[in-house]
Amino acid sequence: MTVKTEAVGKEWPATTYEVSKEKIGEYARVIGLDNPVHLDREAARAAGYRDVVAPPMFCVVYSAPALGPAMFDPEVGMNFAAMVHGSQEFEWGEPACSGDEITTSAKCLEIFEKDGKGFYVFETRSVNQDGAEVVKGTWTNIVRGV
Amino acid sequence: MADLNVGDTIPGLRVTPDKYLPHRYAGASGDFNPIHIDPEFAKAVGLPNTILHGLYMMGLVARAATDVADGDPRKLKRLSVQFRGMGAPETEIAVTGTVNSVADGRVIIDTVAAQGDNQTIRNAEAEIQL
Numbered sequence: 001m002t003v004k005t006e007a008v009g010k011e012w013p014a015t016t017y018e019v020s021k022e023k024i025g026e027y028a029r030v031i032g033l034d035n036p037v038h039l040d041r042e043a044a045r046a047a048g049y050r051d052v053v054a055p056p057m058f059c060v061v062y063s064a065p066a067l068g069p070a071m072f073d074p075e076v077g078m079n080f081a082a083m084v085h086g087s088q089e090f091e092w093g094e095p096a097c098s099g100d101e102i103t104t105s106a107k108c109l110e111i112f113e114k115d116g117k118g119f120y121v122f123e124t125r126s127v128n129q130d131g132a133e134v135v136k137g138t139w140t141n142i143v144r145g146v
Numbered sequence: 147m148a149d150l151n152v153g154d155t156i157p158g159l160r161v162t163p164d165k166y167l168p169h170r171y172a173g174a175s176g177d178f179n180p181i182h183i184d185p186e187f188a189k190a191v192g193l194p195n196t197i198l199h200g201l202y203m204m205g206l207v208a209r210a211a212t213d214v215a216d217g218d219p220r221k222l223k224r225l226s227v228q229f230r231g232m233g234a235p236e237t238e239i240a241v242t243g244t245v246n247s248v249a250d251g252r253v254i255i256d257t258v259a260a261q262g263d264n265q266t267i268r269n270a271e272a273e274i275q276l
Contacts, residue, residue, distance in 0.1 A: 034217075091223065095220055
């Protein structure tokens with residue numbers, strides 16, 4: 001069996017997520033982040049942010065929903081039973097703050113086979129309400145025994 | 147921010163996620179994959195028990211990297227990781243790192259997250275703006 005590659009280059013409809021102070025706080029507490037810029041509006045403003053600022057890795061909260069349809073697309077054809085999240089990269093631009101409306105699009109960058117494993121690489125790009133790029137994500141899933 | 151030179155180790159961090167941490171991370175992140183929260187499901191698909199979310203551990207790596215820049219979230223510009231071993235709740239995670247390069251106002255830190263000898267995140271590279 002070999003991997004199907006016709007989904008390479010495919011793009012999926014964008015999703016939009018409105019960032020909120022309480023959701024940022026929930027995420028920050030789980031990770032153990034105690035910088036008040038993530039929790040307190042006044043502290044965030046004093047540090048030069050528009051509002052409470054999201055920790056960088058909060059990007060998974062607003063960008064992952066765009067990836068769901070891509071991962072479940074039959075044209076991609078990933079075997080979930082044998083899939084692991086292999087690697088991940090994020091590059092951050094403009095910080096995400098409470099009140100921001102962030103739109104994320106997803107694209108299939110690569111599908112290839114190596115050492116009997118299938119590699120499925122997706123890219124997400126997230127921009128805020130002003131069109132500034134907030135984060136670019138590269139998500140690599142590995143399927144054993146393709 | 148502390149003066150950083152190639153070869154310096156970063157303070158890093160040690161965290162022991164409690165039994166219910168994966169539930170709280172699922173709620174915070176929206177990732178309710180049952181391998182992280184349902185022991186019966188996890189065992190049915192061949193895992194020893196529920197496992198930690200890889201992106202939770204990546205969140206800890208990001209925290210350790212950002213701590214180098216006094217916890218200022220604007221300073222973390224890029225983070226790439228490879229997920230390798232599976233992480234378990236109720237076991238201490240140690241995030242460690244070494245400065246790989248300092249150039250053009252950017253510091254690259256090589257980072258690892260491990261539970262004992264089990265490296266759950268390897269070849270992690272964090273780029274911090276000075």
